[in-house]
Amino acid sequence: MKPLLAAFLLLAAGCTGRIGATAEGDFTPPPSPTGPGPSDPGNPPPGSTGDPNAAGLMPLRRLTIREYDNTVRDLLGDMSAPALQFPDDRDETFAFRRAHPIAVQDATLIRSAAESLAAAAVKNIGALLPCDPAAGEQDCAGKFVSDFGLRAFRRPLTSEESARLMALYASGRNTLKLGFADAIGLVIEGMLQAPAFLYHWEAPAAAPIHEGAVVRLGHYEIASRLSYFLWGSMPDRELFAAAAAGQLGTAAEVEGQARRLLGDPRARDTVASFFEEWLAVDMLDEKAAKDPKVYPEYNDALKAAMTAETRAFVDNVVFDGDGRWATLLGASFSFLNQALGGVYGMPQVTGSDLRRTDLDRTQRAGFLTEPSFLALTGAADGSHPVRRGKAIYEKLLCRELPPPPANVPPAKPASAGGSTRDRFTEHDTNECARGCHTLIDPLGFAFENYDGIGKYRTMDNGKMVDASGEVTLDGTTRTFANAIELTTLLGASAEARRCFATQWVRYALARQETAADAASLDTAAAGFSTDASSVRDLMVAVATMRSFRYRSPSPGEAP
């Protein structure tokens, strides 16, 4: 009973010949881009040691839940968000959302979504039809397939693809005895389950464009990469037009479109979603259960407000403010409602809507001192220096911990006496625990002024809080008295800024970086290299980097 992988592969690859072998003449490729090829590696900064012509792999990914719902909204005008029914698309090996391969349960739910979306579309089919069926139903169906198909598949259809969709239309009319509109609905139902819709692979069956050792992405592929990165959705009319005109070939052309896309409200949702996924503050429900006796106020409404606060804060800084790293980590304002006011000790804040509120700058500084982050990384009944330190170490500094040793006894409970810090410090002197915890706990101790849901405190278990410590940043060891000083140090650190840029690269590529991405990482980091750099500049730099516009050929890929 060994894995039948080999047979599996044969099955998948062997059923038909390569499409490209017969289809090449049928597909009209977009006009060749003029100029830049290998000489347009993006813009790695001076001093970058990475190969400017290299680019990492582009593994096949399918639409995440967010992308699916956004796409059907923009494609069909359907706001029902059916993908919320899909299985969770978190990937435990990766910080950001990444949908798993399609198992039976996924295929069943994708089918249900397609059926309900198509049924809803049929009710107002006129809005989607490019023609009047009264003038010829067959012709109108054909025109629908090519026009709507381009938007659904995010690139022009091959003649084979059109023929298969017309065959589906015909089986709707002839076998299922459907009327015109319902048969179009059947076609939509099929398209929404087709790989060209579900997967990020907007290359039609033409040979890949090899340039040296890498493959240059086509204009339609770039259009979708841009829109999914910056909007989490399909390209708009203008992006499709640029792709059709072959105007997404150079870094400058991509930059122009990226800046345009950043002016759209959909980009705001992307920035908020990035922070939500990166800090995992949308997981309060699953990952941050609290003891109701210790935190009776920690209910669904408060959890939702915590996540919404962080979204509103980063949205404000990035799009309505200066977008700077130091501001994200140092601002002494946030967006509170009454429930959050309770956590912040600000009873004067009332109402359920979030509103901008100035905070005590000796107690709060940026997103790391917001309750969402502090509750997520807190324990059920108090603070948790290990979880908090680990988050700073891995998420903010991109450092990697050695694997944990075996059989570490847990830190003592509060009833054993002593502050949280005392008990965890004792735990860390345990020989086998020392390896990891001396790296992360000092960073976590900085947040000892905040309890398990982020309330500010000066006393812990009857003792004065000691939140002081030291951290090595940019090669220099610095001391801090508390979280406010630590976040200030992080806000001024080039190392932390570079890590943040790396996180955006991972988000944009939906994978970890590899050696082939070295120059691309430098390009991204250069977009965020000074105190005055804005997150928006960083996002543009990511969109223009080499690994965003080129890819390595996949092993086993047809040449």
Next chain:
Amino acid sequence: MIIRTGENRFSRRALLRRLGASAALLPLLHAERARAATATGFPKRLITIAWSNGVAQPNFYPPADDPTQSDILSPLAPWKSKVLLPCGLDIQVMLDDKRTYDGHFSFPSLFTGTYKNIGGQNGAATGPSLDQVVSDAVAKQVNLPVPLLNALVTGRPTSAGVGGQKNTGETDPVRLYNTLFASRTMPSPQLDQLRLRRQSVLDYVNQELTSFSATLGTDDRIKVAAHLDSIRKLELELTATASPAACTATSPGPAPDYQTRMKVFSDLVAMAVRCDVSRAVSLVWADDGGSGPATMPFLGFNDAANGLGEVHAIAHQGAAAYVQKTSIDKWYMTQLAYLAKALDDSMEAGGTILDHTVIVMGNDMSEGSFHSVNAIPFVLVGGAGGALRTGRTVKLGKWNTTGQYWKAGNTGIPHNRLLASLAQAMDVPGDGFGDPRYTGSLTELK
């Protein structure tokens, strides 16, 4: 009766050919279909259950042959003649990869007997799980409406497909009910039209996936092959008929909390088995990461100040919180007893449904303060129609009775052998399961 052999898979064209393209014939065809009886006259069923955080080991293992004679296992006492307790099984495939203490990451290995590290402590399966293998074997004999019932009360799936890819589990009881029993409520002509429509679309999707895959690299083709495999399974499900077995199915009510979810999913599984909608079931009762269920307030643990708020924290305390851990472990055995009873209350030819079933419940680790993947607690209920000799405690390998064995080292018996024995008990031949390094089965269980 639909007997499926080899590559003779169902297609829309085949259906239409058989029908003479006349939908009017469909109900007739349905009426002609009957259950396929197995050689032994009754269908066998497999139910795998995963739970987590280890057990309070000293309170788990019985001193003698009665497999329910321990505090934790006592809720199973009324069924003690149908319980089989294999003691001393290691997840050898993880031990050999030096993943001794990665108990929180063992679900991919628990019912597949395979392991591959995919970064950090994360592991993945490289082959199919027992439930998948059994459901595929059953599907060659009979076309059931839901060949593999895969449900998660909480946590991540243990079920894995042919290449080891995770089989996403159902998390919504109402949706699961509709999947299992919808065909019983829809009028036949409407159901036939829906099936034809879905068949047209699946046929189209099948073609698209096949041509899409052709241009991709090896790794990406594997992902598309998994997708294609899922589409083919949906095609097969379309051709299954509702069972004529006399059974009642009632829609589950709301399940707002963990306790209710546990009950509702057990009820659905029992219904599905009773109605012969499914013969292979994968259930996950608790998350292997330790976070679900996070708390069990219904057991009265509210002493957060002593680290007794979170279920995972209780497990972490080891011996210091065995009192609390034991009541958690015992509660899970009460749940197992509930499911066993539901199956034992239903008679069919030759015995109760439970007699023709094997439930195998496995934990992700040995003990909560230790996190090791040796000495894994497994509990079997039901003898798969006499294939397993139940009513016994079976001490395997270097197992001893001190109740401290999980600290003493490995037993040397890979749990692959249990999986192989269970596959054999389900009439799937083979002399090993999962990673080919671990051959053999447990003749002691027969």
